[in-house]
Amino acid sequence: MVRYYLKILKIINALIFVWLILVFLSIFDFNEVLFTSDGEFALFSFIDSIKNIFTFIIFAGAYIIAIGCAFIATTVFLPFINRDFMFSFIDGFFKNFLNLWFTFPDGTTPDLNQIPDLILNEISIFFGDFYLILFQLLFVISIIYAIRTFLKTNPKHDLIAVGALVLMIIVPLIFSGFNELLDLFHVSIEYLEDLPNPLDPSLNSIPIDNFFLFLASPVILLAIISYLYIELAFQINYTETVTRPSLERSDRLEIQLEILKSESHYITANVEKIKEEAKSRMEELEIGEKTTISKFFAKTSEKFSYIKEMIEKRKLEEEEKKLVTAASKTRRLGRYVERLYREDIEAQDTLTARSSAPRAQSLALSTFLNILIRLVVLIIISFIIIHPKWFLEDVFNLPPAITESVVMFSPEIILLLLLPIMLIFPIVSKIVSFIKHRNLIIRLQQEGRIKEILTSVGDYVKKEDIKEKEAKEEVKAEEAVT
């Protein structure tokens, strides 16, 4: 039942992701990033710009090397070679012959002095295209990680899937914000201003006066769906974490018990067979009689290497012992489990921990309630933060001089509520953690014996800690003596 519940949750989450993509595409014009301003496919333009940059670099490099060589040669052999002739020869060679090996963007071979500008131009095209391709890449990453998380639960993948989409919104906003900042100083960078903005203009106007319009606005809807998706991803992860060990344990133990049941019935014959085989091998090797204490003590008729005999015997015994021990243990365990089931009717359930696996109904109810409560709280808090006027007027009772001031319409006013609300969770968490830690220490001091017991168990307390403690105590004792 729990397995079905988990699958249903995953399907719901996949549907939420589809909804998220649809809402995202309603505010993000994908055509803007798919094609360049020339109408060329951004990816092809990007590859072209790389190709052109390398073409210019290689061509210019070869040209400079040839000129350099010509210069050295004419300097060394000045009486024999005419320098001007050499330079015009190289120029002619590069422009008429070597240029056939290169494909230049506009089809004409540039002069050497034109190449730096052309490279810079191509680099600017490269970055422009890269900016567009970045969105395409982020979109592909988002889809891939959404598929991955559907196949194998991992909230990190969900975060990447949503994070990539969010980044697609944030990146244009950053550039647009930066441009606006530069405008304040009357500075403008043409390149930045030419960058396409794929975001819908409605993004800038969030209806904050009406709660329902606020909810229906695409940006808020996108934020809510993103949250819902992440929340559900964590719920799926939780459900899997909490149910998987029980389910796996149950499956594993049931298989083990089944094998034990079947094996333990006919293993007796195997044990006898192994023993017989080992006995006959011992007889073949004439081991056993020799290795008696009396023989060793007598040391009469024949001298024998006692250790050699012992080891030979042990080797045989070791093999036999392993098989016999395993077989006899299986048999004993099988009988024990049979008896246990007869005497303790709930033993099978407790061994497989079948009864301890969480129930699907309770999980579903708690998941639904958890999501609902958090979602409602999140929406209310978001509304308050984005729309602080009502809060400042009705909760803090601030005078109209403040609430009606121009400052209220500035983004900075949001920080006034955002910061306290943001900080309230970590602070409360720290306080709770501190109180619990203090209580725990007091309790552990009261239960001083616990540490000793843990030490004796040896599995819980680090041995190094104990050694250190013992060493300190020894030092103290020595100091006390001296």
Place this chain on the structure above:
Amino acid sequence: MNVEELRVHRELEKEKVFKDDFVHVKVVVENTGKNSFDFLEIRDYYNPELFRLVLGENFISTRIGPKGLIKFSYVLEPKVRGEYPLGPLSITVKDRLGFNSEERIVPDSVSDILVYPPYEDIKKIEILGSKRSLQLNYGLQRSKQKGLGSEFYGMRKYVFGDQFRLIDWKASARTQQLIVKEYESERDITVMIVIDSSNSMAGGAIENTKFEYAIRAGMLLTKVALTRRDSVGVFTFSDKKNMQFLKPGKGEDHFYQVLDFVAKIKPEGKNRIVEGMDYFIRRFQKRSLIFYISDLESPIKEIGQGIRKLVPFNHSIIIINPFSPWFEIHEIDLSTTDKALAEAISEEMMEHILKVKQDIRNLGINIVTVGPDDMMTQVLGTYMEAKKKGKAF
């Protein structure tokens, strides 16, 4: 998350267990509060050097609803004889997203388990005893000299080979099958098992030390002697701090007393045989058949002195000597040097034992040197022979 609302305890199927047996450990978790715990991890600690987990798992990760109850269990196999703690129980509670967690050790969640020596040897003897009618009897049943004794012991079904004069015709007529009477002619004796519990006896692989073999042999001897209605007492000693005495007793209950007694003993301290025997004769003087199980690794003079202290009490003394090198070689892949060294040590040990024998030969005490393979049979054989010869009557 209030961990205090969780009640966790362990239920042990049994607190005393034989080494080759299993113990079912059940952990019960109850949420007494009104809130659920979204993520709960319970772990029951055990020492893997002392116990082997053979079935189930000693931990669980789950969630528990309000007023919920969870049970899980696992099966442990004790590896080593002794008294050992099991636990403690630890609870880890986390929130759904795993941001906050709290771990607690459940107070008073350590249980002691007493592990008896393995029952395997006794079982073998019992099986042989049950095949008595097939003339495979070996010691466990009282070896009565039928017809010679006068003390009525009991009745049983006739088996082929029984003397006709032993048939109880009245009982046979009543039950419609042949029934024979059994008589016993033996006299009960007191058997004292004296075990050297010094640290030299702990040599070898942890599960198969000389001391473990000595305990097994002692247990087997106890079982057989008690079945033959002899009284059995146990004395273990090393130095002054480590002397334990269990006075002789009879019956099935006494067997379990012996088990409890030997299960708790650990080999520690140096062998002080003179002090040990002084203590022994202060506690016990009655003439008895004494089995002294020791590796005899003390100085020859001390061994002689110690043994001589018992002589005035007219005990019949048998020394069972586990031959150290034979018990301590548990590695198979020995280098040539190691082999040569082992040969030399065993030669030296042999010389030592021969000297001990020489030292106490005029006391009429038999030293039976045994290896791990023949220890049990030698001990039983020696006991049977002593009984046949009427020693310590």
